Amino acid sequence: MTHTWTAIDFETANADRGSVCAVGLVRVEEGRVVDRYSTLIRPPEQVSFFSRHNTAVHGITAADVVGAPTWHSVRDRVLEFAQGGALVAHNAAFDMGALRQACAHTGQDLPALDYACTLALSRRTWDLPDHRLPTVCAHIGHDITQHHRADADAEAAAHIMLAAMRGYGTTSLPELVRAARMPLRKAEAIAAAVVPVLAAPAPPRAAATEDRFSRWQQAAQAPLPEPSPDADPAGPLFGRTVCVSGDLAAMDKPEVWKRVAEAGGRPAKNVTKKTDVLVVGDSDHGGKTSKHRQAETYIAKGQRIDIITGSELMARLGMASA
Structure with a gap:
């Protein structure tokens, strides 16, 4: 599925990569955005507290995710949405780490996944003062008005990848990474595991104080x-x-x-x-x-x-x- 790929962005509740509290997905086929999906997530129980640092960035609190789906079901939705294609993210090491760590916390398996990083791609493609998501979006003419919302950041990553494809004159992800001389990475599969039942986590105010x-x-x-x-x-x-x-x-x-x-x-x-x-x-x-x-x-x-x-x-x- 070299012409189909999905841009992804996670927000996390705290410094633990697996404390996923929101995800945004944008699927691209044949150079066009064809579908979008986003949701808040109840983080895995053992890492479910919200730190003041993370909330200050994305604005999501524990109260916001009370009625949200758990990672158990969202993990299935993410894989179903991606349809076996590669994943794309700005600073992909973070988002792939979040995906893998969340599955590790819940004992769920994860297939091997190809992925590409638009941050690394941007550094190789455009000479800019910095390569933060808003800076690159301004350069390519994509209006990102809600930075640090998972859906907005996934949309931005998708448009950065599409802009790079136009710049290099390519039509697929493998062609693009070859033209940019950067590899298409692969995250190895992880097996399902039995996760012990843990005591309820400390209330968020313990971390705050x-x-x-x-x-x-x-x-x-x-x-x-x-x-x-x-x-x-x-x-x-x-x-x-x-x-x-x-x-x-x-x-x-x-x-x-x-x-x-x-x-x-x-x-x-x-x-x-x-x-x-x-x-x-x-x-x-x-x-x-x-x-x-x-x-x-x-x-x-x-x-x-x-x-x-x-x-x-x-x-x-x-x-x-x-």
């Missing part, structure tokens, strides 16, 4: 993800060691580390002689953090370290900062 010190402790103990082998080598963070200092408004540190790893970067918890990028957020005292000062010491000795803000990191990741 969690103090900064507790969050820091959790981040310090969290493992660092490995750089994705599917990342775009042309991406601005590919192969670079990235450290975060302080709190970022857009997301917690473990989520930042996942995003950096998906972009092919190496997340790090401390500033060292290997550090390439330091992302500076808010500190508890309002001044420079110890990591910031350490980076400046290395810079004074001749090491190149880019010191950037959270908003600049979002731009490098191809994401909006709000």
Whole structure:
């Protein structure tokens, strides 16, 4: 089904990729949008709390999904809608990770799926100040008015892919990825599994009232993800060691580390002689953090370290900062 593919976008309730709370789907056949589907989702029980960071981005709350279908049924709808064709997403590593992790939480199987990333494609196709979804949409003339709504973002990814096809003079996804010299990726199948019944999750307010010190402790103990082998080598963070200092408004540190790893970067918890990028957020005292000062010491000795803000990191990741 090389002429049929589906653009997809997930929104999540919290930093866990499997906490899917909305999905948007746009199917394209023979270069034309032929169908659309979107729904809110009740996230899997073990990851069903809504973090303030994620709600601030997409506006979805726990109350909004009370009557929504569960991932058990939505997973079937997604696969039925795609009809065996490839999936397309802007920063596809995130959306494919959400799809796989949600199935892992619920013990559902998932077939092998081909997919392509419009973020990586955009970087190879258009010379732009950044390659966030709104920036690329403005360049191709697609009006995206409700960024971070799953249906709107899936629609945008579909139009980016179609614009690239016109630019390269191709008519199918395989032809396009060959012309752009970027591979069509494949997510391996996962088998169904028995998921133990878990106790009811803590109420959302427990996360909301969690103090900064507790969050820091959790981040310090969290493992660092490995750089994705599917990342775009042309991406601005590919192969670079990235450290975060302080709190970022857009997301917690473990989520930042996942995003950096998906972009092919190496997340790090401390500033060292290997550090390439330091992302500076808010500190508890309002001044420079110890990591910031350490980076400046290395810079004074001749090491190149880019010191950037959270908003600049979002731009490098191809994401909006709000």
